[in-house]
Amino acid sequence: MIHFIRGTWLDYQVNLMKKRNIAFLCLLLFLSFGFYPVPEDGYFTLSIAGHLGEYNSAWMAVTYCFLTTIVMLFFGFYFMKGGISEDRQSLRGKLIASSHICNVEYLSQKTLSCFLVLATMTFIGLLCAIALNLLMYTKYPFELGAFSVPFLVLLLPQALLCAAFCTLFDAHPKLSGAVGNVTYFFVFVAILGALEGNIPGFVELTEQIRTHLPQEALSRSNLNVGMMIDSEENLRAMPTIFWSGLVLNASVLNDCMVSLLMSAGIVILASFVFDRFALEPKVDTHNAKTSRWPSVKSVFFPNLFIKSTALRLFLCEVNLAAKQVNPTLWIVLLAMNFAILLVQDNAITTVMIGIVFLLNLGVLGKVGVREEVSKINLVLNYLPTSSSLRLLLQVLATWLFVCSTQLGSLLWLGVNLTLLHSVYCLIGVLMWVNLSMLLGTSFKNRHIFDLLFLFVWYLGPMNGLSQLDFIGITTLVDAKSVMLLSLASVAMVCITMVLRKFRVYV
Amino acid sequence: MLEIHALSHQYKKDHFVLADINLSLEKGVVGLLGKNGAGKSSLMNILATIIKPSQGDVTYHGVSIVKKPQSIREVLGYLPQYFGVYDELSAVEFLHYIANLKKLSPQFAKQQIASLLDSLNLAHVANTKLGSYSGGMRQRIGIAQALLNDPKVLIIDEPTVGLDPEERNEFKNLLSEMAAERLILLSTHIVSDIASIAQQVAIMRQGNLAFFGTPTTLQSQFQGEIWQAEVDFEQYNEIKRKGMLTHAQRQDVGYFVRCIAKERPFDAALSSAPTLEDAYLAINKNHRGAMA
Numbered sequence: 001m002i003h004f005i006r007g008t009w010l011d012y013q014v015n016l017m018k019k020r021n022i023a024f025l026c027l028l029l030f031l032s033f034g035f036y037p038v039p040e041d042g043y044f045t046l047s048i049a050g051h052l053g054e055y056n057s058a059w060m061a062v063t064y065c066f067l068t069t070i071v072m073l074f075f076g077f078y079f080m081k082g083g084i085s086e087d088r089q090s091l092r093g094k095l096i097a098s099s100h101i102c103n104v105e106y107l108s109q110k111t112l113s114c115f116l117v118l119a120t121m122t123f124i125g126l127l128c129a130i131a132l133n134l135l136m137y138t139k140y141p142f143e144l145g146a147f148s149v150p151f152l153v154l155l156l157p158q159a160l161l162c163a164a165f166c167t168l169f170d171a172h173p174k175l176s177g178a179v180g181n182v183t184y185f186f187v188f189v190a191i192l193g194a195l196e197g198n199i200p201g202f203v204e205l206t207e208q209i210r211t212h213l214p215q216e217a218l219s220r221s222n223l224n225v226g227m228m229i230d231s232e233e234n235l236r237a238m239p240t241i242f243w244s245g246l247v248l249n250a251s252v253l254n255d256c257m258v259s260l261l262m263s264a265g266i267v268i269l270a271s272f273v274f275d276r277f278a279l280e281p282k283v284d285t286h287n288a289k290t291s292r293w294p295s296v297k298s299v300f301f302p303n304l305f306i307k308s309t310a311l312r313l314f315l316c317e318v319n320l321a322a323k324q325v326n327p328t329l330w331i332v333l334l335a336m337n338f339a340i341l342l343v344q345d346n347a348i349t350t351v352m353i354g355i356v357f358l359l360n361l362g363v364l365g366k367v368g369v370r371e372e373v374s375k376i377n378l379v380l381n382y383l384p385t386s387s388s389l390r391l392l393l394q395v396l397a398t399w400l401f402v403c404s405t406q407l408g409s410l411l412w413l414g415v416n417l418t419l420l421h422s423v424y425c426l427i428g429v430l431m432w433v434n435l436s437m438l439l440g441t442s443f444k445n446r447h448i449f450d451l452l453f454l455f456v457w458y459l460g461p462m463n464g465l466s467q468l469d470f471i472g473i474t475t476l477v478d479a480k481s482v483m484l485l486s487l488a489s490v491a492m493v494c495i496t497m498v499l500r501k502f503r504v505y506v
Numbered sequence: 507m508l509e510i511h512a513l514s515h516q517y518k519k520d521h522f523v524l525a526d527i528n529l530s531l532e533k534g535v536v537g538l539l540g541k542n543g544a545g546k547s548s549l550m551n552i553l554a555t556i557i558k559p560s561q562g563d564v565t566y567h568g569v570s571i572v573k574k575p576q577s578i579r580e581v582l583g584y585l586p587q588y589f590g591v592y593d594e595l596s597a598v599e600f601l602h603y604i605a606n607l608k609k610l611s612p613q614f615a616k617q618q619i620a621s622l623l624d625s626l627n628l629a630h631v632a633n634t635k636l637g638s639y640s641g642g643m644r645q646r647i648g649i650a651q652a653l654l655n656d657p658k659v660l661i662i663d664e665p666t667v668g669l670d671p672e673e674r675n676e677f678k679n680l681l682s683e684m685a686a687e688r689l690i691l692l693s694t695h696i697v698s699d700i701a702s703i704a705q706q707v708a709i710m711r712q713g714n715l716a717f718f719g720t721p722t723t724l725q726s727q728f729q730g731e732i733w734q735a736e737v738d739f740e741q742y743n744e745i746k747r748k749g750m751l752t753h754a755q756r757q758d759v760g761y762f763v764r765c766i767a768k769e770r771p772f773d774a775a776l777s778s779a780p781t782l783e784d785a786y787l788a789i790n791k792n793h794r795g796a797m798a
Contacts (some may be wrong), residue, residue, distance in 0.1 A: 270726035321605070375590030379651060382554045383607040384579040390607070483718040 005103060011113035015083060016120065020443050024079035025121045028071055029128060036105075048209055051241045054173040057133060058146040058245035062205065065130050065150040069120065069158045069202070070192075076118060076162045077184055078451035083110050089373065093277030103271040107167050111267050114163035119156060126151050130132045146245035153252055154202060157259030164266035171274040175376040178361045181450045185458070212243045277310070310389065317397035324363050330405065333359065337408025341415075351408075357457055359405055364432050365450050367398045368440020385502045393436065395493060417477075424477045427485045434492035441499045507532050507689055508553070508659060511642045513562035515548055524547045524559070525713045535685045537721075538693040539702030539786055540710030545740060546693045547663060550708070553691065554584040554661050566659070580609065580710030583657030585648050587693075592614045597628055598645055598770045600636055601654060608655045615654070622650040625680065627673070641668040649677065653684075660690045666699055678703050702780040709789050716789050724785045731774035732784050741772060 015021060053059030084107075090434040096106060126148070133142055169180040246252065322330075336352040371377050381387065403410065403426060414422040432453065439449045460468030510529040516522045524545045540546045551557045553564060555575035563570050569577040591600055599618060605615035625627045626646040631639070636647065645668040652660060655679060666674045681690055682703050694700060700707060700721075707724055709717040717724055734750070737745065738760040745751050745765050753764040764778065764790045780788075 045749060115626045181537065201719045267550050311607055312612065313603075316599070316603040316606055320595065321593060323592075370592075374592055375588065378556060378586040379584075379591075379604070380607065381647070382579060382582060382584045383610055384576060384608040407689070 006107060008109045008112045011109055014115040015113055015117050019116055020079050020445060027075060028121055029125060036131060049213060050238060051213060052238045054240050054242050056140040056350055058243055060133055061147045061150045065154045068155060072118060072329045073158060073162050074188055077165055078447045080114050081170050082167040082445060082447060085176045088277055097277040103274050103276060107267050107270050107274060111163045112166045112203045114166050117159045118159035120161060122151060122155050123222035124161060135189040148247050149248065157256050160263040161259050168266050168270040171270040178450060179367055204255055205246060208247060209243055212241050222335060314393045314397060316474050317393045318400060320480055321397045321401040324366055333405050334407065341408050341410060341412055361453055363402055364436045365446040367394065368436035368446065369446050370450060372444050388497045389498060391497055393432050395437060399430050402429050420477050420482060422481050427482060427489060431489045432487055437496045438492045441496050511563045513559050515559045521712050527715050529718060533689055533691055534705035535681060535690045535692055535703050536708045537704035539700065539707060541790060544710040545713040546710050550661050550663050550693060554582065555579060561633060570783035578659060581653060583659035583660040585652040585662040585665055587691045588650055591636045591644060591647060594635060596635055597608065597623060597632045600634045601650060604651045605654055610655055618654055624652055626650055639790060645669060658687060661683060663693045666696060697786050711790060721782050725777040725782060726778045727764065728780040728785050728788055730770060730777060731766050732764060732777045732778045732780040733767060733771055735775040736760055736762050748790045749791055752784045
């Protein structure tokens with residue numbers, strides 16, 4: 001037991017000061033307090049059947065917990081995941097695999113250390129919320145009990161659940177990449193939709209608040225806790241209820257237990273999925289896998305006659321970008337691209353957009369951290385070619401390759417809408433490539449890029465939010481937006497160049 | 507050829523990993539020896555222009571490589587101790603990629619790749635993805651990328667890790683052949699690798715240069731100070747406690763030991779000619795100071 005606790009504590013200490021966790025803490029505080037109920041502003045807050053709570057300690061704690069739970073379960077997953085992958089990449093995994101530690105014990109340690117990091121963040125949030133309460137909402141007396149209970153019984157079990165999901169989706173190399181990220185995103189959206197905002201643990205809370213609602217509100221149907229955006233006037237006009245705090249009854253504790261048991265179940269499930277850092281199979285050099293793509297020699301035969309080193313290097317980068325993708329998938333995608341030009345079929349378009357999304361996520365997410373993950377930095381950085389030229393060629397090659405997967409769509413946009421739509425789409429792809437490079441260089445992992453990509457795809461191309469529709473179908477494209485996107489791309493590539501120039505590799 | 511002037515480097519304040527190193531390196535193999543953390547890799551990274559030193563300068567044919575790293579990069583080959591490759595590429599593709607980064611002409615690159623794959627025994631897996639290579643094969647690809655531009659300065663950190671005895675021997679022969687025309691700075695923990703090919707040896711200790719000269723000079727410093735004998739367990743412990751031991755081998759009864767001492771440490775001890783390993787261990791243990 002002492003080894004288990006010591007291992008968890010060490011892992012927690014290692015995780016706590018990681019750059020991505022600090023970035024997540026900032027995001028958590030920004031989102032939770034950015035939408036915190038400030039009576040003077042239009043805001044995004046908790047309302048129940050058209051009623052707002054009075055801003056006493058109990059209501060503020062619940063509002064904070066509700067917002068933080070959503071942020072933590074969604075964004076937290078992407079930021080916190082990766083502890084097991086890091087062990088795998090750093091070859092620590094091989095040491096762990098050969099040790100006596102069993103799978104459940106190792107995964108429990110990882111889950112608990114991740115939970116402790118989330119709990120620390122929650123604690124910092126609690127301190128900020130208390131400070132805010134004492135400084136801004138002086139009308140109501142500060143009550144520590146009413147303030148702390150929701151943190152303990154609502155937020156911490158959800159933090160454990162989030163940590164367990166991180167472990168599950170990190171336990172196998174095939175789940176820890178883009179496929180796992182996409183799967184979790186849709187699982188999260190589906191579950192949230194199915195529960196209609198009634199996250200386990202919050203159900204009893206809703207019931208307790210309901211009892212404080214006036215009769216006319218209770219007579220309405222669908223009295224769920226929900227978040228809303230409304231104008232200042234509407235919010236001011238909204239009737240308020242007084243609520244004195246969460247009562248710790250059997251039902252609340254039961255909800256707590258459900259979250260704990262679910263977390264334990266997920267960790268046990270993860271132990272079945274966990275590959276225990278399975279070693280690569282021994283190489284049979286005579287029958288070893290050859291590259292599925294044709295070799296650079298046959299594709300770029302004129303290579304020998306190209307005088308420009310930069311151009312030859314560019315062809316190598318294109319070759320490398322192409323190697324990230326299954327060639328069959330690429331050919332199918334290209335065929336579908338052109339098929340929709342001939343047959344305007346919704347089913348083909350839907351499937352194609354799905355494949356484009358996954359393929360782009362795979363290629364774009366990888367390119368930003370390619371040098372980091374493959375540990376080739378030391379070899380590349382003594383070479384006479386500058387890191388800036390290498391970056392530019394990587395960007396161009398990846399951009400060209402990603403655009404090749406959308407060739408038909410680009411033509412379709414140009415023919416059926418305007419040429420500006422095609423240009424917007426092309427620059428949209430360039431922007432993503434640059435963003436991947438920038439985030440990969442800054443954070444040395446792809447999680448944040450994956451998260452942003454998923455989020456923008458979900459809101460933009462999938463839900464038709466025109467401002468974020470970078471694939472250009474529903475966007476009200478104009479020259480100004482093209483210009484803005486281009487400037488953003490240039491700025492990102494310049495920042496990445498500077499970061500790479502001053503990055504220490506040793 | 508390569509001059510190191512008052513070179514110091516620190517990662518943390520008040521902690522120098524390299525302190526005032528002065529060296530003049532000419533053509534031939536220079537063996538760099540030292541314990542882990544002695545500053546070997548930092549020195550190599552500075553010479554390979556990966557990091558900039560905190561103080562001092564390094565010049566290549568009179569031009570500062572600290573101020574103008576490009577002046578050496580085109581004639582430099584570097585094999586770091588830990589490195590990665592692009593798993594998706596085959597050996598030929600990867601080497602073509604590196605050749606382009608090294609700005610080599612396509613014809614020369616093609617010729618070099620074929621010749622290196624052949625001499626490093628990788629020709630039969632030239633079109634196999636690097637992801638399926640074993641550790642030793644990856645190491646050989648690392649060696650190939652370092653030698654690709656036929657470098658005038660070759661810096662190699664632990665090159666024989668993962669190679670089998672036959673490959674190690676072939677690699678040492680390759681280095682010996684190449685040494686006539688270039689400077690090869692070879693860092694390793696395996697003293698016997700250096701003993702057979704290095705014309706000069708540099709020994710690092712706690713960021714300082716403890717010795718620089720030929721292996722013969724180093725060995726001669728300890729002439730008459732190396733002793734060997736069969737000893738019982740009690741004597742063995744005594745030698746070990748005094749920090750004199752350089753080699754021990756368990757026998758049926760007791761141990762066969764080699765040790766360093768100014769005077770005959772015990773009656774049964776016989777004087778022996780110092781090997782490079784004896785001398786290296788003695789310097790590393792700061793034995794001269796301890797025995798004085």
